[in-house]
Amino acid sequence: MSQIVRIEVCLPEGHWAGEATRNHPNAVLQIIETMPLGKGRGTAQIATELELLNDLENLGGVERVDSLGSGKASVTIASGGGGFIKPLRTVGVVPRTPFDVIDGWADWTIQCSSEQAKNLIKQIQEDGIQMRLKSTRSSEEKLLTKRQTEVFKLALRRGYWKSPREITLTELSLELGVAKSTLSVILHSIECKVIEKFSIEIFS
Numbered sequence: 666m667s668q669i670v671r672i673e674v675c676l677p678e679g680h681w682a683g684e685a686t687r688n689h690p691n692a693v694l695q696i697i698e699t700m701p702l703g704k705g706r707g708t709a710q711i712a713t714e715l716e717l718l719n720d721l722e723n724l725g726g727v728e729r730v731d732s733l734g735s736g737k738a739s740v741t742i743a744s745g746g747g748g749f750i751k752p753l754r755t756v757g758v759v760p761r762t763p764f765d766v767i768d769g770w771a772d773w774t775i776q777c778s779s780e781q782a783k784n785l786i787k788q789i790q791e792d793g794i795q796m797r798l799k800s801t802r803s804s805e806e807k808l809l810t811k812r813q814t815e816v817f818k819l820a821l822r823r824g825y826w827k828s829p830r831e832i833t834l835t836e837l838s839l840e841l842g843v844a845k846s847t848l849s850v851i852l853h854s855i856e857c858k859v860i861e862k863f864s865i866e867i868f869s
Contacts, residue, residue: 675795680747681726690768705744752788
């Protein structure tokens with residue numbers, strides 16, 4: 666059975682994405698896609714703020730930046746500019762994309778075996794890399810039931826949890842075709858599950 670592990674890792678000094686975001690600690694650098702090119706080089710498609718984009722070519726780990734418009738760019742990473750950290754390569758796992766890097770910290774979600782998850786955390790710790798374990802769960806584990814997922818997606822899309830709220834409980838119940846009291850119970854169950862699951866992120 667595979668595991669889905671979410672970790673935040675502090676990228677080492679000299680890593681282009683780590684350096685770029687440490688220079689702009691309030692910016693979010695989204696790594697949309699990555700690809701190795703050999704000889705330690707690689708490419709990454711990214712999205713971020715214009716100020717950070719403009720500074721990328723000044724980094725030693727970046728060979729070239731090609732603008733794709735709308736805050737997106739293709740980045741050619743120089744040899745030694747930093748790709749995936751050694752523990753990822755040693756264990757043989759790759760984070761899902763897209764993922765965010767903020768102030769030098771990469772937020773990775775990785776699907777792997779239980780053994781690989783243990784080895785990855787061990788390797789990161791042995792290499793002295795700062796890490797925050799956010800959550801682990803079985804890939805077969807579902808947080809919400811099928812019906813709860815349907816309700817959650819619609820409520821989220823319609824702005825039920827926005828402030829100010831964009832749709833009332835009554836309006837949402839009519840759209841879903843369920844009694845207001847029934848919907849209230851479903852939403853409360855969803856909220857309890859989500860809060861309990863992700864409370865670790867709030868207090869970490």
